[in-house]
Amino acid sequence: MESSVEEKIHRKLELISKMEGEINAFVEIYENEALQSAKEIDKKIKEGKAGPLAGIVIGIKNNICIKGKTLTCGSEMLKKHHATYDATVVEKLKAADAIIIGSLNMDEFACGSDGTFSKIKITKNPHDLSRVPGGSSSGSGAAAGAGFCDATLGSDTGGSVRCPAAFCNAYGFKPTYGMVSRYGLSDMAMTLDQIGIIAKDKEVMKKVFKTISGTDKKDQTTQLADAKRIRKGEIKTIGVPKEFFESIDSRIEKSVKAKIRQLEKRYEVTEISIPTLRYTVPIYQLLMTAELSSALQRYDGMRYGYPADRNEELYTAFAKVREAGFGKEIKRRILIGTYITMKEFKDAWYTKALSAREVMKKEFGEVMKKVDALAGPAMPTGPWKFGERMNPLEMYAADTLTIAANLTGLPAIVEPLSNSIDDGAIQYYGRHFEDELLFNVE
Numbered sequence: 001m002e003s004s005v006e007e008k009i010h011r012k013l014e015l016i017s018k019m020e021g022e023i024n025a026f027v028e029i030y031e032n033e034a035l036q037s038a039k040e041i042d043k044k045i046k047e048g049k050a051g052p053l054a055g056i057v058i059g060i061k062n063n064i065c066i067k068g069k070t071l072t073c074g075s076e077m078l079k080k081h082h083a084t085y086d087a088t089v090v091e092k093l094k095a096a097d098a099i100i101i102g103s104l105n106m107d108e109f110a111c112g113s114d115g116t117f118s119k120i121k122i123t124k125n126p127h128d129l130s131r132v133p134g135g136s137s138s139g140s141g142a143a144a145g146a147g148f149c150d151a152t153l154g155s156d157t158g159g160s161v162r163c164p165a166a167f168c169n170a171y172g173f174k175p176t177y178g179m180v181s182r183y184g185l186s187d188m189a190m191t192l193d194q195i196g197i198i199a200k201d202k203e204v205m206k207k208v209f210k211t212i213s214g215t216d217k218k219d220q221t222t223q224l225a226d227a228k229r230i231r232k233g234e235i236k237t238i239g240v241p242k243e244f245f246e247s248i249d250s251r252i253e254k255s256v257k258a259k260i261r262q263l264e265k266r267y268e269v270t271e272i273s274i275p276t277l278r279y280t281v282p283i284y285q286l287l288m289t290a291e292l293s294s295a296l297q298r299y300d301g302m303r304y305g306y307p308a309d310r311n312e313e314l315y316t317a318f319a320k321v322r323e324a325g326f327g328k329e330i331k332r333r334i335l336i337g338t339y340i341t342m343k344e345f346k347d348a349w350y351t352k353a354l355s356a357r358e359v360m361k362k363e364f365g366e367v368m369k370k371v372d373a374l375a376g377p378a379m380p381t382g383p384w385k386f387g388e389r390m391n392p393l394e395m396y397a398a399d400t401l402t403i404a405a406n407l408t409g410l411p412a413i414v415e416p417l418s419n420s421i422d423d424g425a426i427q428y429y430g431r432h433f434e435d436e437l438l439f440n441v442e
């Protein structure tokens with residue numbers, strides 16, 4: 001046990017300097033600031049004035065603003081961009097005396113499921129360097145899994161917190177939509193994005209969640225967060241949707257089913273069906289690309305992104321910046337999103353996907369009147385080896401079990417099932433605003 005926060009930070013920095021060269025979790029390490037705040041927090045602890053997260057070491061995905069620090073979003077476009085303010089979550093962490101030790105790598109603009117779309121560096125899985133850490137919060141998964149940080153923040157639009165948590169053997173939590181402020185998070189798809197937490201220790205995760213959640217005047221979607229924050233009650237019934245098991249690896253199926261048999265001793269567990277779960281990927285892909293292509297319009301070299309050539313004609317200048325500044329996957333998604341929202345095609349895809357999302361919400365609403373939570377696997381496979389999944393469709397399919405929580409706005413938590421990353425993780429979905437109840441399911 002460390003006798004002071006300062007000593008703890010020295011230990012963490014030592015571990016990081018030993019292993020980071022191989023893992024590549026960080027975009028930047030704030031060594032001096034971390035040591036400086038550790039000293040201040042040690043003083044506060046002596047005076048009995050320390051905040052609830054005193055000495056908890058946190059890493060932040062590099063699409064969440066930290067004032068004065070680079071905010072790359074894992075991209076070439078923003079490699080030199082500096083945030084001019086703190087995101088609400090960062091403000092809250094600082095006020096609670098957490099120590100922010102660095103910013104973490106990610107897939108470009110949070111698009112990806114394994115970290116290999118980062119334009120900064122390639123993060124590796126701390127438990128097996130030949131395998132991917134999961135994405136898009138690749139650095140957040142790796143840094144929590146490697147013990148560099150007590151907890152990390154990521155963003156989850158379709159599973160980007162839960163996937164790297166499952167792949168790096170840690171807990172991963174996506175709160176109810178509207179429970180945590182998104183102010184200062186760079187949008188990927190704003191009706192789906194939510195800031196989430198990855199940690200090895202569930203108690204630490206709970207404390208971080210208590211700190212970062214709640215109403216924020218700067219984000220309208222958080223209006224209900226305080227009123228609904230502490231829901232009383234407990235989870236007694238769990239539904240297991242059969243669709244969750246339709247295309248998953250046999251080893252994962254075995255370990256998740258073994259865990260469900262244990263749950264049967266404590267909860268009333270029933271098999272259920274949610275037919276729209278078969279369509280999560282197409283619904284998500286249509287809505288996400290539509291929202292993403294709109295969110296990325298601001299990167300034109302004038303408002304954001306590296307400077308456009310002032311001597312060029314305006315649109316040529318914008319096009320050149322976007323051509324050079326975006327990677328292949330981002331361009332693919334912008335093209336799809338722009339195409340499907342063209343006036344002539346809107347009803348063919350975008351509005352259909354919106355209606356399908358409503359049907360899914362209704363189905364979940366019905367089911368969750370009967371059961372308090374859902375259980376199933378987090379990811380269909382364990383982490384793959386680098387170079388194994390080059391086809392984008394295969395990559396998109398990996399999100400099939402996580403996406404529904406984003407489409408419905410429900411909270412979801414993933415929990416590793418053993419010390420082996422090949423056993424996968426179980427995932428629980430809860431009711432809206434019953435986030436805290438989910439932490440108690442074991």
Ligand code: GLN
Binds near residue numbers: 111112113136158159
């Ligand atoms: N893997 C998903 C995608 O590529 C989810 C991304 C996310 O949650 N940010 O779109």
